[in-house]
Amino acid sequence: MNKIIIPSLIIQKQLFQCHREERRRFSRLSLRAPWGRSNPLRKRLDCRVATLLAMTINCKRLPRPFRTRNDIVKIYIAFILVLFLVPALCGQELTGEDIVQKVNDLFNVESGYAKAKMTIMTTSGQKRTFVYESWSKNKGEKNLVRYLEPGRVKGQATLMLNNADDIWMYFPRTQRVRKLASHAKKQKMQGSDFSYEDMGSGDAFINDFSPKRLKDEKMEGYDCYKLELTRKPDTDVSYSRLIMWVIKESFVPVVIDYYDEDDPALQEKRLVESDIRVIDNIPTAMKVVMHNKNDNTQTELELLEVRYNITLADSMFTERGLKK
């Protein structure tokens, strides 16, 4: 935010560094402006000048001495620039990069624990439910997921280190740990509509996409920043671009649209986050729904329990911890 606001404050400072006496002189000089009071442009400008003056008074900043007509013209031009630029600059106070960084920071909390229920709803209306626990440490650099239900996958666990660059899976039935390459992130989580990369594991939004801020929009009842994240060249992600609506107040991405890897116009999936609660001072979407537009299927992720900033031993995030 500071990056954008600071220049406008500098302009105001340069224009209005004066005391009350000089302000009175300014008002006298303004009466001798080259255009009459009846000039409609003058009326509009005066109106804006008044607004600006009000701003300066609030800021305890006063105009500099004005000696010549040129000075006045310069000031008017400066006013005009400021009057048109300020609102525009205020609207773009954050860049796309800033917003994505904040979303990323929100996802990657220092440490956390969650117990979640994932329900897959198929095209034929069948449901599959999974319950798992997950732990994360070092702002998402280390992650451990362990399935509790159903019995079919009970005990299966996934360990992700180095922001999901290193992945291991543990299969309790064979007591085998298998190292997976990062391409495994493209696989569906237990056949759901989520792939591991959809979960924004690690710094994927930052590393794999270039953000561009679009016009703000209201989405799901929230005032949102709208972003377009375009796949960076030489990255191996399954989507050509993402459109993301980020709640201004909390930086929770309330909706994310995922577009086909080959056809940037073809939307594949939509993710909607809801039931946003503040837990340990961190806004958290307790319910996330991923809708697959191609297959007309849906997967719902419901957080049953969440805790942040907890103490987790490093030994949890090792092969030994994976097998426990």
Place this chain on the structure above:
Amino acid sequence: MKKWLSVLVFLSLGLSAHAAQDSIELFGYFESQAMGADIKNEFLLLYSNKLRVDLKSSLSEKVTFAANFDYITFHGKTEWNILDFLPSDLIAEAPAGVESFFVLPFSDRHFLDNAYIKLSFKYFDLTVGKQQISLGTGYVWNPTDVFNIKELFDPAYEQPGHNALRLDVPLGSMYTLTTLFSPEDTWKNSAKLIQIKGRISHFDYSLTGIEKVWRFHDYTQFDFVNMNFLELPGKRKLLGASTAGELLGLGVWAEYAYNWMENSEDFYELVVGTDYTFNFQTYMMVEYYRNTLGKTDYEQYNLNDWMRMIALEQKAISRDQIYVFIQHPVADLLSVGISTIYSISDNSFALVPTLNYSLSDNVEVFAYLNINFGKEGKVFAKNMGNGGVIRARVYF
């Protein structure tokens, strides 16, 4: 059998009641399977039902007890004569009068597959009892695993437990030292293992040393004292290494083991594999396997080679093989795949289409066909029996 069933029911009920009171987890699965094979123009069927009951209890923060009990029944064609599968010219090598010993019986059985206590301390884990031992990074073949041989058509199936005392000592967060002792009748005959496992960059590495008695049989000679084929035990010393990681976006792994044999020729095994998931969700894997114990010409295969492979005493009889597997989720609950195992040495191969369907949360159906394309005498010969397996498994 009734007695065992009663014991099982009693055990299950007793444990269920106990589980409700304490932190005992009781779970497992029931599996019903039909296997068919076309042998000499007749389609033979073998059915099996398997109940596996797992028990796990954390007696304290540091002590875990786990066990499982398997009860399997067989129906249909429960006796298979191995000689029916073998090339006709090799049958003559079988010792006369003991043809009945070439018949593989599938009789009902029940056994304690795993039962162990695990003690977890700050500086080590000690596991004592019957436990699964999984070694190596290969998917189908594991040169460093002298305890198990995987089924070629179903390599992900669980392996049996082995009596062992295992000590795992973490050395920092990146390395683990493992020692394992699997007792036999004498210390000399017991298996010993030492392994150091670690991580460098995005690769896992392990170095393994094993000493174990390998119990081959000579299927051309019969031991009338023990009423079995002549056993030829020989000490096997293995030094192996394995790695797994990522290279140019591909998953890669390799496993190598050199074997010094007491009574036979030394040999080595090598596995190199790679896998990848495409953006359209298709998964592909390729694994190459070399075993210098295998032959380069199929005309060199003898009765012992075949029998040792069928009895899972050795991993392969052809020197070089390649496994290719492709799988795609065609619907949210259904995955189809196809694998092929190609014996480079004798130019024969088998195609194995697979299907995996999630019928409900805890019910899955798995099926595969195996179709061999090779002339008689080769590893994947048509007369080995084209057929398949369908399996339904219910978890509880």
